[in-house]
Amino acid sequence: MGAAESSSAVAERRGAAVQIANVSKTYSSGTGQLLAVSDISLQVRPGEFLCIVGPSGCGKSTLLRILAGLDRQTSGTIDVQANGWAVENAMVFQESGLFPWMSVAANVGFGLMTRNVPPAEASARVEAALKLVGLTKFYRHYPHQLSGGMRQRTAIARAFVTDPALLLMDEPFAALDAQNRVILQAELVRICEATGKTVIYITHSIEEALLLGDRTVVMTAHPGRIKQIIDVPFKRLRNLMTLSASAEFGALKLDIWRVLEEEVMRARAEAEQ
Amino acid sequence: MNAKMQERMLYLISPIALIALWQGLLMLGIGDRRFVPAPSDIAERAWEMITNGELAYHSAVTLYRVIVGFILGVVPAVAAGLLMAMFRPVRIFFDPLIASLFPIPKVALMPLLLLAFGFGDASKIALVVIAVFFPVVVNTYVGAANIEKIYWDVARNYGASQPIIFRRIVFFGALPMIFAGLRIALAVSFIVLVAAEFVATKAGIGYLIWNSWELLQVDKMFVGIVTVGILGLIATVLLQEIERKVIPWKAE
Numbered sequence: 001m002g003a004a005e006s007s008s009a010v011a012e013r014r015g016a017a018v019q020i021a022n023v024s025k026t027y028s029s030g031t032g033q034l035l036a037v038s039d040i041s042l043q044v045r046p047g048e049f050l051c052i053v054g055p056s057g058c059g060k061s062t063l064l065r066i067l068a069g070l071d072r073q074t075s076g077t078i079d080v081q082a083n084g085w086a087v088e089n090a091m092v093f094q095e096s097g098l099f100p101w102m103s104v105a106a107n108v109g110f111g112l113m114t115r116n117v118p119p120a121e122a123s124a125r126v127e128a129a130l131k132l133v134g135l136t137k138f139y140r141h142y143p144h145q146l147s148g149g150m151r152q153r154t155a156i157a158r159a160f161v162t163d164p165a166l167l168l169m170d171e172p173f174a175a176l177d178a179q180n181r182v183i184l185q186a187e188l189v190r191i192c193e194a195t196g197k198t199v200i201y202i203t204h205s206i207e208e209a210l211l212l213g214d215r216t217v218v219m220t221a222h223p224g225r226i227k228q229i230i231d232v233p234f235k236r237l238r239n240l241m242t243l244s245a246s247a248e249f250g251a252l253k254l255d256i257w258r259v260l261e262e263e264v265m266r267a268r269a270e271a272e273q
Numbered sequence: 274m275n276a277k278m279q280e281r282m283l284y285l286i287s288p289i290a291l292i293a294l295w296q297g298l299l300m301l302g303i304g305d306r307r308f309v310p311a312p313s314d315i316a317e318r319a320w321e322m323i324t325n326g327e328l329a330y331h332s333a334v335t336l337y338r339v340i341v342g343f344i345l346g347v348v349p350a351v352a353a354g355l356l357m358a359m360f361r362p363v364r365i366f367f368d369p370l371i372a373s374l375f376p377i378p379k380v381a382l383m384p385l386l387l388l389a390f391g392f393g394d395a396s397k398i399a400l401v402v403i404a405v406f407f408p409v410v411v412n413t414y415v416g417a418a419n420i421e422k423i424y425w426d427v428a429r430n431y432g433a434s435q436p437i438i439f440r441r442i443v444f445f446g447a448l449p450m451i452f453a454g455l456r457i458a459l460a461v462s463f464i465v466l467v468a469a470e471f472v473a474t475k476a477g478i479g480y481l482i483w484n485s486w487e488l489l490q491v492d493k494m495f496v497g498i499v500t501v502g503i504l505g506l507i508a509t510v511l512l513q514e515i516e517r518k519v520i521p522w523k524a525e
Contacts, residue, residue, distance in 0.1 A: 068430050091430045097423040100522040101445035111431035113441075144522050162431070 014046035015198030016082040016089070016165035018067070023076030025062050036062045038223035040076070049192055049199045049236075051213035053206055053256070055264045059224025060202045061170055064091070067200065068168050082165035087111070089166040090159035094174055096151040098143040104130070104154050105139035111162035129161035132191060149180035156184075160191065167192070169201045173208075185212060186240055193236055206256045210249060211240050218259050221267040228259055310492040315499065318492040327481075332500060334476040338394060339462050339508075342401025347458060350406045351451060354413025355443050359435070364414075371410060379404040379461075380468045392473050397466060404465040405458035409451070416450025417443045449523050452516045459512060463505050478504075 025037040037059035044050050052060045065071040067078065068091045082088045090111060098107045105126050106113075112122040130136045133153040143151055152172055159167055173181045189212060192199050203209055209216040210232055218228045230252070234243060243249055292312050298304060299311040306314065322328040357364040379400060390396035420443060428442050470479020482497035516523075 065426075068426075070426050070429060087432070089430075091426075093423055093427065095423060097427045099424060099427070099442070099445070101448070101520075102441075110427075110433075114428075114432040114434065114437055142522050158431075 013084065013196045015048075015167075015196055016044075016080050016085065017046045018042075018044035018081075018166060018198065018200070019077075019079040020044075020063075020067075021077045021079075023063070023066065023073045023078060025059070025066060025071065026074045035223040037066075037073075038225050040224070040226055042217065042226065042229075044198055044200060045214075046081075047196050047198055049189070049201065049212055049214050050217065051201045051203060051209035051215070052217045052219060053203055053209045053260065054219030054224070054227075055221045055260065055267050056204065057224075057267065058219040058221040058263075060219055062224065064168050064170050064200065064202055067166070080166060085165035086163040087115070088164065089168055090162050090164035091168040091170065092152075092155050092159050092172045094171045096143070096155040098151055098154055098158075100143050102142075103139065104135060104141050104143070104146070107143065107154055108139075108157045108161055110158060115162070125161050126157075129157040132160060133157045133187065147180075149176055149184060152176060152184060153187075156188065156191075160195065165198060167197050167199045169199065171202055171204065174203075182240060188212070189237060189240075206253050206260065207244065210234075210252060210256070211238065211243060216256065218256060218263075220263045222270060227263065230256060308491055310495060314492050315495045319496045319499070322493070322496055328496065328500060331476060331478050331481045331497070332504060335466060335470065335478040335501075336504065338397045338466055338477065339401060339504075341394075342398040342466070343405055343458065343462050345398065346402035346405035346462075347409050347455065350409035350454075350458075351413050351444075354410045354451075355417050355439060355447065357410075357414045358417030358420075358447070359439060359443060367410075371407065375407045375411070379465045383469050383472070387473055397469050397474065397477070400469050401462045401466055404461050408457040408461060409454040412450045412454025412457070413447055416447030416453075419450075420446035448520055452512070452520065455512060456509065459508055460505065463501055463508075467501055 020040055020042040023037060023040045024035065027034045027036055040063060052063070054060050062071060066073050067080075068089060070091075080088055099110070102110070105123070108129055109122050109126045112125060117125070126139070127136070130139055133156055135150060135153055135157065138146065138150065138154075143154070146154065152175075155172070173184055176184065185208065201209075201212060203212075206216075213232050214236070216230045216232055217226055218230065219225065220227045232252070233248070296312045299306055299309065310318075319328065353363075353367060357367055382403060383396070383400060386396040386399050390399050424442055424446055425438075428438050433442065466477070467479035467482065470477035471483040474480050478497050478501050482494050482501075485491070485493035485497060
């Protein structure tokens with residue numbers, strides 16, 4: 001079962017340990033070669049919520065796609081230890097990527113259907129996952145009948161239902177309005193805490209990275225490199241609203257912005273040359 | 274009246290206006306009624322042909338040929354289009370065949386088909402099969418090849434095998450374009466079939482039209498022409514209803 005047993009307890013299992021060693025990715029185009037990601041080395045601890053921030057074009061999405069098996073690195077190695085978990089990883093995309101021709105239940109159960117989970121077990125797990133994201137009543141709806149927030153919830157349920165050791169999230173809430181985002185962020189942290197999954201979460205918002213993550217990786221652009229890794233000192237299950245109002249939070253946010261600002265300006269200057 | 278009803282009423286206005294104009298001009302004495310019969314003359318003849326069963330017989334023959342040919346042509350066309358989008362070798366194999374055979378006027382194949390399949394229904398059905406194949410295969414391929422990239426990404430990340438990608442992703446993703454192809458194919462199947470029925474058959478709407486022309490029964494000829502139009506209209510409306518049922522996500 002796994003994915004959705006409890007909603008408030010802290011999980012007994014810990015998610016995947018991820019070892020990323022000297023990973024680079026070069027894209028070849030007609031005019032030459034583009035180094036998208038350069039020599040990334042990173043260790044993600046089991047059950048850690050790791051955020052990656054960086055200016056657009058810093059290769060953070062490329063790195064995530066490599067981890068998801070949708071792209072291959074040009075060099076370097078990736079090792080994901082996912083013993084005891086049903087599935088190594090599942091990705092939540094920026095646009096929900098729900099199939100418009102499938103009902104909510106069919107979308108959520110997609111990763112179970114592909115893996116030949118028996119229908120009775122699959123529907124029980126889908127129900128549990130929908131309960132986890134508060135969409136139980138909507139299992140028969142189609143994506144076009146849902147709001148943006150509900151679609152993203154469905155996409156999250158689709159990822160959780162497969163019981164992945166590693167959850168890969170590519171700016172999953174970027175397209176949502178601010179209120180919905182706050183609610184979904186809180187739900188996500190709660191669910192991750194309860195299920196013990198390792199999460200790699202990409203965002204361009206420093207604030208979001210500090211609210212959600214145990215550590216924040218700041219990346220540079222052209223080529224994408226790791227500039228700095230920051231330990232987030234706040235403990236888990238933070239209250240997102242009060243935390244964002246605290247002085248400590250503001251100071252840390254400013255620190256990261258200074259690192260990032262330099263990068264953004266450099267990227268802009270390069271673009272103008 | 275709701276918006277849907279209003280749309281359906283609007284749908285009927287243009288053909289009714291055309292018929293009214295036609296009748297009005299002839300009643301004013303413009304045109305020769307022996308060669309261009311008025312809608313009322315045609316309606317009278319049509320009623321006669323309905324009551325004696327002549328029209329039903331020819332319509333049934335034509336519809337049978339269209340339906341059988343349409344289904345036999347569409348199923349392999351959809352399969353081929355999807356396979357072309359999924360597998361490069363299949364595309365490379367089919368591309369030159371489609372590029373060279375699509376532009377050939379399918380009616381020009383009729384003598385060949387008469388040789389191969391004889392004078393019965395088989396040769397007419399074969400012609401419909403060939404005619405509907407091309408628009409459907411091309412539309413299916415384009416629809417399947419242009420499925421948004423994110424759906425492929427999701428399918429791969431969530432462990433979908435090739436057969437699952439084929440049945441659950443590519444087919445449904447291409448459905449809106451497949452239906453666009455089916456609508457073209459439906460019109461094309463009536464066009465080629467009626468032309469084919471002009472020769473080498475003793476039944477069907479095409480035969481009715483050509484035979485009436487040879488006997489200079491112009492009103493009867495018009496009944497045949499109008500019948501083709503009505504059959505085509507009914508078939509298209511049915512297809513649209515099916516599309517609405519099958520692609521609920523496209524409507525809103």
